[in-house]
Amino acid sequence: GNSVTQMEGPVTLSEEAFLTINCTYTATGYPSLFWYVQYPGEGLQLLLKATKADDKGSNKGFEATYRKETTSFHLEKGSVQVSDSAVYFCALSDQDAGTYKYIFGTGTRLKVLA
Amino acid sequence: DGGITQSPKYLFRKEGQNVTLSCEQNLNHDAMYWYRQDPGQGLRLIYYSQIVNDFQKGDIAEGYSVSREKKESFPLTVTSAQKNPTAFYLCASSGINYGYTFGSGTRLTIV
Numbered sequence: 001g002n003s004v005t006q007m008e009g010p011v012t013l014s015e016e017a018f019l020t021i022n023c024t025y026t027a028t029g030y031p032s033l034f035w036y037v038q039y040p041g042e043g044l045q046l047l048l049k050a051t052k053a054d055d056k057g058s059n060k061g062f063e064a065t066y067r068k069e070t071t072s073f074h075l076e077k078g079s080v081q082v083s084d085s086a087v088y089f090c091a092l093s094d095q096d097a098g099t100y101k102y103i104f105g106t107g108t109r110l111k112v113l114a
Numbered sequence: 115d116g117g118i119t120q121s122p123k124y125l126f127r128k129e130g131q132n133v134t135l136s137c138e139q140n141l142n143h144d145a146m147y148w149y150r151q152d153p154g155q156g157l158r159l160i161y162y163s164q165i166v167n168d169f170q171k172g173d174i175a176e177g178y179s180v181s182r183e184k185k186e187s188f189p190l191t192v193t194s195a196q197k198n199p200t201a202f203y204l205c206a207s208s209g210i211n212y213g214y215t216f217g218s219g220t221r222l223t224i225v
Contacts, residue, residue: 036214043120043204043216044157089156091214101147102214106156 002027006090006105013080014113021075021108023064023090031092033057033066033073034102038087047075047088080112116141120205120217126225135190135220137205143215146188149204150174151219157204163188192222200224 007022025031032051036044048057053068062077073090090105118139127133137146145164149157159172163182177196182188188207192199205217 043218101162104157
């Protein structure tokens, strides 16, 4: 079945450091890929998405490129801020399944120190 | 503004009591979902509904029940059969062009 694997956290960085959170997937068909962010005590918010191979999603300085050859969708940011501290979830939606149901990774907690 | 509303934000119940969590959306989305999140854990799907008057079990449906009588509403009942109900519950909805919108969650504590 379809699955998403994220690097385990927590990831602890100093402010202005470079961030990479790895995400790889297994899927049949042609999934769309997403990154969601969850701040403490809140629901998840869509951060960025990519709907086909080689697409790059970007938002708020975060970027991720849909790599079909490596089945990856790694999240990157050039310079993190304390306000980026949150849990980040990678997710996929398999359009061939004819369903809206997503599959989420287990989440990676990011802590940014001032 | 369109969105999805969960209420209440915090809920305390005694062991053995049923409790219903509310989820309402005004996004005109067809599909709605309930997830459970435990501390430090990912999301686990409880139930989902793609159309009014129809719903399917997710990965951890035992001890939970839902209804979908209106497009806008998808309440979740945590029954006394759920062995460990203390958790953070998230409701979400999605439309034909996909993209989940999440509510802000309900933290349920059994005392």
